[in-house]
Amino acid sequence: MRHRLIALALITLAPLPALAQSKPAGDIASQAEQIFRGSFRDDNPAYWMKRLDQDETMRLCSQFKDNPPARVRHKIEKAEMASIRYPVDGKLIGDWKEGEKLAAVGTGGHIGFIQPDPPGRVRGGNCYACHQLAKKEVAYGTIGPSLQHFGKLRGNTEQIIKYTYDKIYNSNAFTACTNMPRFGLHNWLTPEQITHIVAFLVDPESPVNKD
């Protein structure tokens, strides 16, 4: 009972920002969570603030600095694999020309008051931020591996197509805590958009493979 009262008292004190720095040292993670969440402007709408919520995977990846032990890694990969959803018509390969456009678009999803994206702005996959793809695009990043000749090297069997779709939909199903976003899980890209990017990667006519 007494512990419960103390806990209640702490909860009551917790949200006061003036106290954020003067709390006695304790669990760094819980203090840091409190400071982090208290650091955002009060006029951020609640639906923006929800972006700070962590699912179990985000929480574990943060805790282990993106390098979880094998047991945790397997747990994450299994749970993420189960999250993958497919287009209604079951077709996993779309139009590579649409995929090419999506791979280059890096805008969308920026919020805040200083420089938000205009409402309704298209969200792309922004693949070139991190990957080399078509030969003609020289402004590519290197955070992820080069995907030039992706289909040429791997073929375009049903198995490869499914792997490619799954990887874009939920990268963590294969590599827990990878830098790559979970595009499908977050509805950042629709299943249909993902099929276009799959085509861009595996279609022999796509500049990723042809050039």
Added chain:
Amino acid sequence: MSARLRAALAVVGLGLASMAMAQGSTMDEIARYREMLADGNPAELLELKGESLWKTPRGPKNASLEQCDMGLGPGKLDGAYAQLPRYFADTRKVMDVESRLVHCMVSLQGFKYEDVTRQWFSRPGQESEIEALVTYIGGKSNGMKIDVPARHPEEARMAKMGEYIFYRRSGPQDFSCAICHGQDDKRIRLQELGNLTTRAGAGVAMSTWPSYRVSQGAVWTMQRRLIDCMRQARWPEPKYLSDSVIALQVYLQKTASGTVMQTPGIKR
């Protein structure tokens, strides 16, 4: 900055962008650009303006900032920036250069907090006094080593929280600071990324802010830089001078300690 200088810079910026595309290394081009501007980094004008703002009696109390204690004692500015953020006994808070500066403008000059911070960064046609003052204060640490050992328990706690925030993943792209700034020799598009978990990487970053940003046509402070990182992460907008931004700075300055300050920098 004059419209002519701004226009000239824009042209140089465009030229640079195409050269970078052709030649691959953005950093080489920026290094060359820095050389070209060695006699006239636009931020130096701001440094002069900052000096005048520091020394002129202003505000309801008609006082200058010359008695402001940035951590080394009232009026002692040489090396102060390189040793911030730090714990201040009078406010019982770990403060960065900007939060301490605002504290002085409020307590010494009598300005209202809301008035001083309203224009915490510049927009085209609207200059920011804070940017000018921080540029001036930054220049007073040039040639000195960043020295934030975070030995005070409050500083040590903030460094740990900064590290926690650095690795904290959230948002619709699963981002954290670490995914872009946790490895050596990576690029996003053509922009080279520093590994902020190492002394070398954090040193390059931290020793050159405040920095003139060519793409923005303005000097950015470290608060502005970090708040924009959070925008890029697709998170909501932090408050200016918030504790998480200060905690990140303690973590980064601690990691960068030993690197020699060279401000104002010039960045993409």
